[in-house]
Amino acid sequence: MRKNNDSFAKGKPSRRDDAAPKKNFQKAASSKNSSKPYAKNDEMRSFAKPKGPKPVKKEENDGTIRLNRCLANAGICSRREADVYIQAGVVTVNGQVVTELGTRVKHTDKVMFHNQLIQSEKKVYILLNKPKNTVTTVSDPRGRMTVIDLIRGAGVERVYPVGRLDRNTTGVLLLTNDGEMTEKLTHPRFEKKKIYQVSLDKPLAVEDFDKLKEGFHLEDGFIQADELEYVKDSKRMEVGIEIHSGRNRIVRRMFEHLGYTVEKLDRVYFAGLTKYNLPRGRWRFLTEAEINALKMGAFE
Numbered sequence: 029m030r031k032n033n034d035s036f037a038k039g040k041p042s043r044r045d046d047a048a049p050k051k052n053f054q055k056a057a058s059s060k061n062s063s064k065p066y067a068k069n070d071e072m073r074s075f076a077k078p079k080g081p082k083p084v085k086k087e088e089n090d091g092t093i094r095l096n097r098c099l100a101n102a103g104i105c106s107r108r109e110a111d112v113y114i115q116a117g118v119v120t121v122n123g124q125v126v127t128e129l130g131t132r133v134k135h136t137d138k139v140m141f142h143n144q145l146i147q148s149e150k151k152v153y154i155l156l157n158k159p160k161n162t163v164t165t166v167s168d169p170r171g172r173m174t175v176i177d178l179i180r181g182a183g184v185e186r187v188y189p190v191g192r193l194d195r196n197t198t199g200v201l202l203l204t205n206d207g208e209m210t211e212k213l214t215h216p217r218f219e220k221k222k223i224y225q226v227s228l229d230k231p232l233a234v235e236d237f238d239k240l241k242e243g244f245h246l247e248d249g250f251i252q253a254d255e256l257e258y259v260k261d262s263k264r265m266e267v268g269i270e271i272h273s274g275r276n277r278i279v280r281r282m283f284e285h286l287g288y289t290v291e292k293l294d295r296v297y298f299a300g301l302t303k304y305n306l307p308r309g310r311w312r313f314l315t316e317a318e319i320n321a322l323k324m325g326a327f328e
Contacts, residue, residue: 092132095119098139102146103186103205110207118142152184153314153322154203157303164192164201175201179311190214191298194277199224199295200303202314209322213299219272220299221254221327224279227292231264236286240269246281253282300327 093101096110105113117125120140121133133139139146158164162173166188175189190202190210204210213220243252251273259266269279280290296302300321306312314322321327 092134095121095126095131095133095139096129098133099141099146100207102141103151103188103207104141104146106207106211108211113141151206152182152187152204153206153209153319154179154182154184154187154311155301155303155306155314155318156201156203156311157306157308158193158198158201159309160196160198163195164189175203178309179203182311182313191274192276193295194280194293197293197295198308199293200298200301201295202298202301212325213322214274216274218325220274221270221272221297222274222295222299223268223270223297225259225266225268225292225294225296226279226283226290227266228283229265229289229291232258232267232288236288237267239286240282244285246285248275251275251278251282 094107095114096107099105099110099113099119100107104110110119111129113119114129114131115127117127118141119126120143121131122138156175156178158175159178162175162178165174166176168174172195176187179187184205187203187205188210190204191214193199193201202213212218237256237258240253240256243250245251251271253269253271255268255270257268258264259268271278275281279293283290301314301318
């Protein structure tokens with residue numbers, strides 16, 4: 029069913045940088061509200077294993093951790109990526125090249141990555157309301173403004189964007205030095221929800237609205253909108269779209285496939301985070317509640 033949803037109405041809160049969508053996109057309105065823990069039903073409980081003492085993990089027992097986790101804790105990469113680096117022979121422990129996966133290290137061991145000593149960093153999580161004409165990279169050889177340039181005042185040495193927004197795409201972007209969380213938020217199998225507000229060069233025809241909902245094939249596979257609604261009073265030239273796919277430029281390509289040009293693209297929601305009370309081009313640190321929600325996977 030096609031609906032005109034007030035959550036994307038012109039002049040309503042969702043049209044301002046400091047507000048979030050309502051109604052069907054209501055989850056985007058409050059980044060500080062987390063979902064309640066999943067409650068198993070009685071039938072599932074009946075098959076639950078008897079409760080017993082919780083086993084103590086080895087790294088908690090003898091003070092060692094896996095080498096890939098050590099690299100991830102240093103903010104260098106995810107554990108999965110660390111395994112690749114270890115097998116490539118670019119990691120040494122106490123001067124010895126280590127290529128065996130599962131190797132454990134102590135906090136007193138000297139671990140080096142590409143001949144540079146690594147140290148565990150304090151985890152940092154920054155939410156940015158990305159403006160236009162900004163590239164989602166750490167540096168740019170062409171000298172263009174990067175998202176890192178916008179957070180210089182954060183006082184952190186090294187953080188990386190979680191995922192990527194096009195240069196002219198605006199909205200919610202997370203930056204962190206937490207490699208494990210980055211993997212959880214970007215790996216396709218986790219399918220984190222994203223909501224965008226899209227402005228088109230012409231009205232979206234009803235038949236094309238239906239095609240977006242039903243789905244179609246692009247050069248890299250099938251795609252469809254999880255939710256799609258016209259923005260009220262926009263003459264069908266603006267829509268709100270919810271997707272879980274993280275494929276490159278996927279929203280723009282969906283509309284281009286149907287013969288439309290995306291003139292403005294604004295991400296208003298990502299994995300439970302919104303730009304509520306965060307003006308364009310500004311940033312803030314995540315709250316403890318938001319960090320815990322991300323770690324627990326409380327949001328889609």
